[in-house]
Amino acid sequence: MTHNVSVEVTDGFHLVIDALKHNDIDTIFGLVGIPITDLARLAQAEGMRFIGFRHEQNAGNAAAIAGYMTKKPGICLTVSAPGFLNGLTALANATTNCFPMILISGSSEREIVDLQQGDYEEMDQLNVARPHCKAAFRVLKAEDIGIGIARAIRAAVSGRPGGVYLDLPAQLLAQTIEAGHAQRSLVKVIDAAPRQLPAPESVERALALLKGAKKPLILLGKGAAYAQADADIRAFVERTGIPYLPMSMAKGLLPDTHAQSASAARSFVLAEADVVVLVGARLNWLLAHGKGKTWGKPKQFVQIDIAPTEMDSNVAIAAPLVGDIGSCVGALLAGLDGAGIDKPDEEWLGAIAQRKEQNTAKMAALLDRNPVPMNFHSALRSIRDVLKEYPDINLVNEGANTLDFARSIIDQYQPRKRFDSGTWGIMGIGMGFAIGAAVTSGKPVVAVEGDSAFGFSGMELETICRYELPVTTIVFNNNGVYRGTDVNPTGGKDVAPTVFVKNARYDKMIEAFGGIGYHATTPEELARALSEAIAAGKPALINAVIDETAGTESGRLTNLNPQSAAKK
Numbered sequence: 001m002t003h004n005v006s007v008e009v010t011d012g013f014h015l016v017i018d019a020l021k022h023n024d025i026d027t028i029f030g031l032v033g034i035p036i037t038d039l040a041r042l043a044q045a046e047g048m049r050f051i052g053f054r055h056e057q058n059a060g061n062a063a064a065i066a067g068y069m070t071k072k073p074g075i076c077l078t079v080s081a082p083g084f085l086n087g088l089t090a091l092a093n094a095t096t097n098c099f100p101m102i103l104i105s106g107s108s109e110r111e112i113v114d115l116q117q118g119d120y121e122e123m124d125q126l127n128v129a130r131p132h133c134k135a136a137f138r139v140l141k142a143e144d145i146g147i148g149i150a151r152a153i154r155a156a157v158s159g160r161p162g163g164v165y166l167d168l169p170a171q172l173l174a175q176t177i178e179a180g181h182a183q184r185s186l187v188k189v190i191d192a193a194p195r196q197l198p199a200p201e202s203v204e205r206a207l208a209l210l211k212g213a214k215k216p217l218i219l220l221g222k223g224a225a226y227a228q229a230d231a232d233i234r235a236f237v238e239r240t241g242i243p244y245l246p247m248s249m250a251k252g253l254l255p256d257t258h259a260q261s262a263s264a265a266r267s268f269v270l271a272e273a274d275v276v277v278l279v280g281a282r283l284n285w286l287l288a289h290g291k292g293k294t295w296g297k298p299k300q301f302v303q304i305d306i307a308p309t310e311m312d313s314n315v316a317i318a319a320p321l322v323g324d325i326g327s328c329v330g331a332l333l334a335g336l337d338g339a340g341i342d343k344p345d346e347e348w349l350g351a352i353a354q355r356k357e358q359n360t361a362k363m364a365a366l367l368d369r370n371p372v373p374m375n376f377h378s379a380l381r382s383i384r385d386v387l388k389e390y391p392d393i394n395l396v397n398e399g400a401n402t403l404d405f406a407r408s409i410i411d412q413y414q415p416r417k418r419f420d421s422g423t424w425g426i427m428g429i430g431m432g433f434a435i436g437a438a439v440t441s442g443k444p445v446v447a448v449e450g451d452s453a454f455g456f457s458g459m460e461l462e463t464i465c466r467y468e469l470p471v472t473t474i475v476f477n478n479n480g481v482y483r484g485t486d487v488n489p490t491g492g493k494d495v496a497p498t499v500f501v502k503n504a505r506y507d508k509m510i511e512a513f514g515g516i517g518y519h520a521t522t523p524e525e526l527a528r529a530l531s532e533a534i535a536a537g538k539p540a541l542i543n544a545v546i547d548e549t550a551g552t553e554s555g556r557l558t559n560l561n562p563q564s565a566a567k568k
């Protein structure tokens, strides 16, 4: 006689969801399709949030900014090949910016891909991903899903955070596995991003260098914001009395109105400082590689970074401090009293104050003007004055002139509230970051967008409306990329490469999805619309008409454009 013993089984679909939830991950950003539609349905049915997008790059950007805000990897889920490739830009950008995220894509079976037999959406995704992310893994057996998710989480957040690719062939999801065995295969990641303490001698060396400094400067990078060591970083700045300069996404670690902020004297302090403490700021193109006329006189650098190989990347580092930023800053603070470091010279502080006063007066003169139509400055003054009333607002910002001017005009008062084009200067992060920030924080978001930049992700207005997110998008509409005045030299029918439809009404776009559209032609109209939109807490778009002649090609990066011989 045979006995039918029923064995409870589960499958790969359920195991992926169980493994994510087992590690306290509650949200997936993605775009459904073969073979992951049912995975998205199941995630939602099992109590996770699945935020469905209109393009995978925006879902990836939302996952990346969620990782930056929480220090837990954001999850992006896509279909194979084209969907994976659309997500790959966001994965690469996350890795470049050190945002922890995991791109999970369905894929074709190995035996078909490796024989190149022409499967539906066939691509060797694991090998395509590898050069563009921090780590990449593939899972072939259901019992390995738990360890695969664990490896991806640890790789994304440990050491220097970044993007991780996890390849899930379609048949893995349908694989069945005995339920008890499945449960035992789950892995809860313990201490995913362990503290990495600096060597005592490195701390002493750094403090000794600071002791000898006459014109010290602290430079805060977005790594300092990511570290969530806000109190210690503020204490280090305030106890040393050293002037500081925040990179754009580090703004708000101390309020931009802080007396020690040297932002209004940026060029002066970079050129004149003698010892510079880099806190989670890499000496890449954003800091002129630490050399040349931007940096003027020879400097000595203290560099705090979690990656030892970051040291000497561009210039010699006199005092490398390798470890996680919280541990490094904490060690400096602990050694401060015993190091006998004096407050900076009054002459140095006075020179900075004078330069700040001069530059602030120049900016005030620009901001006080009220040209018709608006220019970047009058529009940004209006936004600045409204946002002053919302110190915890999330601000997304991209464009060329819109990015450059907003960075110095709109003050930040709290850390991890400004999200922008970052290390790559990438366009297209706008709506993805806005959705990621709104879903992650549950708080209002204002996205200040160049009209070209907005165009990269504008279809996500429907996503914002569908989830009723408190996102107000302000489109700086100057009729084109950088500006709207270029002309086709041939006189032909085609407009110039940088010009858009004149006087477009982007506010009508959001109305198509039930959002609130505003059309603003003056700073007063802009301020009124912005205040109303934030108070309403609903999806809104303000079409801000900006003088089409106001832009500069490539904003402050004009010098990066190669000059064609014909132009010389």
Ligand SMILES: Cc1ncc(Cn2c(C)c(CCOP(=O)(O)OP(=O)(O)O)sc2=O)c(N)n1
Residues within 6 Å of the ligand: 398, 399, 400, 401, 402, 403, 425, 426, 427, 428, 449, 450, 451, 452, 453, 454, 476, 478, 480, 481, 482, 483, 551, 552, 554, 555
């Ligand atoms: C993905 C991508 N494509 C193209 C660019 C080149 N680019 C582009 C296309 C910009 C848009 C500038 O136009 P805008 O209207 O957004 O901004 P402003 O009007 O504020 O100058 S800024 C910039 O560097 C980029 N950085 N990233």
